[in-house]
Amino acid sequence: MMSLADRWRAIAATLANKGFTEQQGASPEFRGSINVHGRAVDIELVIPDSKFVELPIVRLVDRKQLPAGAFGHISRDDIEGSVVCFAPATGLPLDFHDPGGSVLRVLRQTELSLEKSFAGQGGAEVAAEYQEYWIEKEPNFRVLVSRDGTTERQSGLQYAVFKPATGSPFFAIADTISLHDHEATRLSGAVIFHLDAELGPTADRVVPNNFLSLEQWFRAQTTVVADRWRECERALLSGKFVCLAANNCTLGVRIELPANIAMAVRTKKLRSSKLQPLLAKQKTKLDIKRSGGYWTGLAEIAQRNLHGIKTLDGKAIALVGCGTLGSHLAKFLIQSGAGAGAPLTLIDGQVLSAGNIGRHYLGHSRIGERKASALAEELRSFHPQCDIRATVGDALAQKAVLADSDLLVDATGDWNTQYALNELFYEDDISAEAILHCWISGNGAAVQAFLNVRGDDCCFRCLRPSMDAGPRFPALKPGVEANMAPATCGDGNYIPYSVAAPAIAAGLACDMAIGWANDKPGARLRTIVLDHERGIERKPTSPSAHKTCPSCLSRDES
Structure with a gap:
């Protein structure tokens, strides 16, 4: 590996060969000229870092050497001269193992940037970055x-x-x-x-x-x-x-x-x-x-990342379960437009314990607080326009809240609650367009999510019609079970897994919610395996209804 001294010697030798002379300065600085469409343009090249983590600075010595009129890729600064923006928005990869070649690349990129303006593209180049020219000392x-x-x-x-x-x-x-x-x-x-x-x-x-x-x-x-x-x-x-x-x-x-x-x-x-x-x-x-x-604005933040597709803006969403998975999912939903134009309602009756914070979105300062209200308060600090509401208590007792939602999201991971919410989704006074269940399998070996859009044949209970048998689409290999950590004083039994599992499950559920909002729900059941020794790889699928599903049979009878 080249030493620091060797890198600087290579840089100095390369620039000297190009006719540059070293100047006195806090950082190594060189003065010379580049060729822009046959015209010599004098520049100063400042190199603050021989590893190029901090890019070199190219400054025009005499702006009058360039034609009059609009010239792109030049930003005004408080030092005499003008700085040339030679690096594209995607960055300029430079190899510190080849420091001489890297500075030559900087010089060539500078020439290319200025040549665009010589070719009559100056106005277009300035327009593309016009806001930088417009800004003065007034605060943004x-x-x-x-x-x-x-x-x-x-x-x-x-x-x-x-x-x-x-x-x-x-x-x-x-x-x-x-x-x-x-x-x-x-x-x-x-x-x-x-x-x-x-x-x-x-x-x-x-x-x-x-x-x-x-x-x-x-x-x-x-x-x-x-x-x-x-x-x-x-x-x-x-x-x-x-x-x-x-x-x-x-x-x-x-x-x-x-x-x-x-x-x-x-x-x-x-x-x-x-x-x-x-x-x-x-x-x-x-x-x-x-x-x-x-x-x-909250809606604009989401739209920037979801360019060209709909966000969750304007969708009333009720998220049941503000535990490990639900806390991360709430943040992802907000960043995808939930809470803008319609409320995101968080429902949970539990208190955040000291043992939760190792993988929960909430931290130490929230221990002892109700998860729903504490999470709502935390997310409001993410953006002052968030319409986030908290309901503390049993979700099944909050029927009025659930009834007004466009999307119900179940992040409880508890079978009994999942099944009960599945039944509630089909009640006459619930107008939600869809219900989305997401959960973690094993000790974070895999995560799954199931979307039930109003009118689908397959419901959540169809995934496991008999309690005497396992699920129809298991995410764990045969014989693999979730290991419980034993209870200690002041803390109950829990299933250990890393924070990666709930974050990935939240990401999967959020992606499916966005697909639903764009009328492209895709495959209804999706699986992501984190531990390939214990988890089963499954292609996304849309299961058919099961003929022995007690939930479906009960609805057919009624």
């Missing part, structure tokens, strides 16, 4: 409302700074400043313009710097954007924070009032009816503040 803001654009301008939007009980304050646009466990200070009203277009640089400016240049920049965009200027102008001059939600970026802009006008507004010496026409006459004197926005 979060958008906690829907991105679907069905309402062009939602009423009652607020721009505020939110301070959570734990964590750092943040700026956000929300339809309410009453978020769970957050203090809020309203700064202004807000408006979101959903623009079915891309925003980017214009012929004479990359970004606007005052109100007049903002108008010129805005009017130079596509027609679909330019036609909205009057609305945007009215919103800005009335003191609102404006969010421009385009296909390629989310931009925030507000005006900075001149000191004398700001004072007059604060002391109420200037009426709001007079403010807008006064400001309209001072466009060249009005500074603007630019910031970048990020969509962090």
Whole structure:
């Protein structure tokens, strides 16, 4: 293996061979030139790490060596010159066993990045990363409302700074400043313009710097954007924070009032009816503040990961069992859109014991609390928009809660409860579209999940019609049993297994719930084997009803 000294010698020798000279600096720094479409462009190459865990920095020495106009892959910084973004979004693999070859790859990648702009793709390249050009020292803001654009301008939007009980304050646009466990200070009203277009640089400016240049920049965009200027102008001059939600970026802009006008507004010496026409006459004197926005609404977080398919947004889900499996599954459901637009109801009557926390989602601080209510509180801290409700008690006694759900999820792993919920699913006043059972077999040897969609022939009891026989689709090899750990003082018997088993079972169940939400439920019974010595590999299947199933026979008779 090359030593640290050998790596630096190889880097220095390679760059010297390319005509680079080493400069003085905290990190090794080299100055030389690269060739961009036949034109020499001087750069500084800073290499902070010879193993390339931290990528080299490429800085232009003289921006004027490049053509005028929009140029992609260049970010402004507070050091003289400009930094070239040479690494693609997927990263740039560099081999520290070949340090010389790696720095040559960095130089070539830099040339390729700049050549795209020389080839007339500068505007497109800047547009692709336009938000980075737009952002200045204003703090980024979060958008906690829907991105679907069905309402062009939602009423009652607020721009505020939110301070959570734990964590750092943040700026956000929300339809309410009453978020769970957050203090809020309203700064202004807000408006979101959903623009079915891309925003980017214009012929004479990359970004606007005052109100007049903002108008010129805005009017130079596509027609679909330019036609909205009057609305945007009215919103800005009335003191609102404006969010421009385009296909390629989310931009925030507000005006900075001149000191004398700001004072007059604060002391109420200037009426709001007079403010807008006064400001309209001072466009060249009005500074603007630019910031970048990020969509962090609960529904948007789920949609980002489930791109192109439906999330669990708007589905009322009742999760029975908040133990090891259920606690992880609740988190996965929330991250998949549950609790947005419809409640996720957690049902469990047990208390979290000290022995639970080794594999439960909840930790030490929650020992002694009711699992359902403690888990609901914990998940609300994940996102302030979560509609999570807790019901402490026997699930079978919570028929009213279950009756209003679109999906019932059984994570109890207890046969008697599983069977009873199966029976309850078929009662007339339960309108749920489906019931999903998930469980762990053996000492985490395998996990299984079964989805019963309303109208299916096979019910949960069909999987084991006779208690004198084993299940029809066992996940354990013959003779393999679950080993119980003996009870100790203050703790009961339990089945030991690693936290991997409930996490995988939760992932399996969550995936099946998403399939159901997209009307593509697929195979109804699925198995994942973790221990191949004890578990049985099974292909996903949709079992047929069993002719001796007592549950089905009872329903047929009635």
